[in-house]
Amino acid sequence: MTAAGDTRQRILESARDLIYSQSYADAGVAAICERAGVRKGSFYHFFPSKRELTLAVLDDFRTDLETELWGRAFAPDAPVLERFERFVEILYRQQKAVAEEAGRLLGCPFGNLGVELATRDEVIRQKVDGIFRDLEAYFREALEVSAAADELKQVDTAATAEAMLAFLEGILLMAKTRNDPEIIRRLGPAVGDILILAEDS
Amino acid sequence: MTAAGDTRQRILESARDLIYSQSYADAGVAAICERAGVRKGSFYHFFPSKRELTLAVLDDFRTDLETELWGRAFAPDAPVLERFERFVEILYRQQKAVAEEAGRLLGCPFGNLGVELATRDEVIRQKVDGIFRDLEAYFREALEVSAAADELKQVDTAATAEAMLAFLEGILLMAKTRNDPEIIRRLGPAVGDILILAEDS
DNA sequence: ATGATAGTTGACCGGTTGGTTAAGTGCAAA
DNA sequence: TTTGCACTTAACCAACCGGTCAACTATCAT
Numbered sequence: 001m002t003a004a005g006d007t008r009q010r011i012l013e014s015a016r017d018l019i020y021s022q023s024y025a026d027a028g029v030a031a032i033c034e035r036a037g038v039r040k041g042s043f044y045h046f047f048p049s050k051r052e053l054t055l056a057v058l059d060d061f062r063t064d065l066e067t068e069l070w071g072r073a074f075a076p077d078a079p080v081l082e083r084f085e086r087f088v089e090i091l092y093r094q095q096k097a098v099a100e101e102a103g104r105l106l107g108c109p110f111g112n113l114g115v116e117l118a119t120r121d122e123v124i125r126q127k128v129d130g131i132f133r134d135l136e137a138y139f140r141e142a143l144e145v146s147a148a149a150d151e152l153k154q155v156d157t158a159a160t161a162e163a164m165l166a167f168l169e170g171i172l173l174m175a176k177t178r179n180d181p182e183i184i185r186r187l188g189p190a191v192g193d194i195l196i197l198a199e200d201s
Numbered sequence: 202m203t204a205a206g207d208t209r210q211r212i213l214e215s216a217r218d219l220i221y222s223q224s225y226a227d228a229g230v231a232a233i234c235e236r237a238g239v240r241k242g243s244f245y246h247f248f249p250s251k252r253e254l255t256l257a258v259l260d261d262f263r264t265d266l267e268t269e270l271w272g273r274a275f276a277p278d279a280p281v282l283e284r285f286e287r288f289v290e291i292l293y294r295q296q297k298a299v300a301e302e303a304g305r306l307l308g309c310p311f312g313n314l315g316v317e318l319a320t321r322d323e324v325i326r327q328k329v330d331g332i333f334r335d336l337e338a339y340f341r342e343a344l345e346v347s348a349a350a351d352e353l354k355q356v357d358t359a360a361t362a363e364a365m366l367a368f369l370e371g372i373l374l375m376a377k378t379r380n381d382p383e384i385i386r387r388l389g390p391a392v393g394d395i396l397i398l399a400e401d402s
Numbered sequence: 403a404t405g406a407t408a409g410t411t412g413a414c415c416g417g418t419t420g421g422t423t424a425a426g427t428g429c430a431a432a
Numbered sequence: 433t434t435t436g437c438a439c440t441t442a443a444c445c446a447a448c449c450g451g452t453c454a455a456c457t458a459t460c461a462t
Contacts, residue, residue: 008221120224125380170371242410
């Protein structure tokens, strides 16, 4: 334990900020250490490699977003359609706030790392994939509530959840490429249009 | 002119392959040169910088995809809905073929570079954005044909085109992260579900 | 034959990359 | 008081990064 004992946490936060606002490749270990006020040796005392650090960063993002975004949006105190609207609204506000602070819209930390590293690092690819699957589960469970109420259509809730997540990831990709948060507000509500029926319906 | 005269083209193709299959950061100038069978000095005779090379690569991808994908899918010989289905089908086949050749699903070259560099290189960000806008125009024009026939609804064709592109980019992002082309076939057809109405409808 | 020029070559540059190492320092348990 | 271990420090590493350069060659019009 350090006197302060927060060295690992400072490295993690520094890495979060730098990797998210730049990219995996652009965020060097030296820069991460400098921002954290830590020597490189300490860094490698807590993390065996930059890749392991990145996996920890992904876990950290997941934990935060699960409480601040997914959990909040999908709290069962609102009708299902409203939950998705809430998700989009929180997403918009959060991306806008981050964009104002960082000067640029940064998009989805999972999507960013997935796109950058999926072809180059199998471990990180699987990590991002797992996070996506977890998020999909939130979507799917909400859809199942809705599908049970509306018995006429045989909704493929898994596929629809997948498609909704894809749509939102695509919106964040476009918003980042256009550096414009309003895209989220303009396109986001259409997430409710998406519906994939089961084969044997 | 060289005896062969194809040096520039070979560099371009090598860069296309490496940047697409890896990433901007991972595709080094030395590796691009080696694959093209060219010395580094020749590289910098034809391209002033790696960034300029990347802009040329983006133009090259655009030219190819405009004839092989957009132009083919949106040829006016089919009903509008069928054109989008055709787009998805070509996308699926192409991504599957590339995935089998490269060993990994590679996704959208524009989306990949947009996500990786939007926050770090304003010129490339604008380039990718411009390509997205061009592609959106294909979508929008098709939607306008459809909207004219169906006069009941006041469709916001620009926003709907934007949303459809976002959805497809998101599908490619997920397909890459999951390394599975079937996602494209499973989710792609839902692109027809998306519809954004004009404010004053 | 000559001069101009497009293209090529390979050595070279300073800076940075992720990662290592040996020598400490400070605290906690025995 | 001593031992042990978590943690820190700063110097160091080979490999690689994007980019430069002066010298060279092949091809062209004159």
